[in-house]
Amino acid sequence: MHGLMRLAKKKTEEKPTIARPGLREKLLSKLAAESFGEEERDVPVVARMNKKVVMTLDSLVALGIFKSRSEAAAALVEAAISSREDLFNEIREQATSLGRTRDEAMKEAQDAVLERLA
Numbered sequence: 001m002h003g004l005m006r007l008a009k010k011k012t013e014e015k016p017t018i019a020r021p022g023l024r025e026k027l028l029s030k031l032a033a034e035s036f037g038e039e040e041r042d043v044p045v046v047a048r049m050n051k052k053v054v055m056t057l058d059s060l061v062a063l064g065i066f067k068s069r070s071e072a073a074a075a076l077v078e079a080a081i082s083s084r085e086d087l088f089n090e091i092r093e094q095a096t097s098l099g100r101t102r103d104e105a106m107k108e109a110q111d112a113v114l115e116r117l118a
């Protein structure tokens with residue numbers, strides 16, 4: 001059996017058990033992500049991570065706290081953002097303002113070109 005096939009078979013055999021009641025909720029509350037999972041996660045994001053981070057995600061899955069690496073990573077990212085909500089609200093506002101400024105500048109530039117072509 002190929003190494004990859006053996007690894008895939010081993011992974012499917014190692015189904016995580018369900019975490020003790022309350023463990024997931026306690027962890028999420030410590031991470032300030034109580035609302036995790038309330039909104040649908042429908043936007044995929046691909047990220048490269050170092051081995052230590054992946055081992056941590058895998059440990060959370062192995063303990064049955066999360067169903068997958070993806071779910072664990074999403075919870076941790078959400079926790080990081082929600083722990084500094086004031087900062088990230090400001091960042092989102094600035095990005096929105098930047099978009100408006102860029103749109104206005106684009107319109108002015110196009111108007112100037114149209115004027116020259118008239």
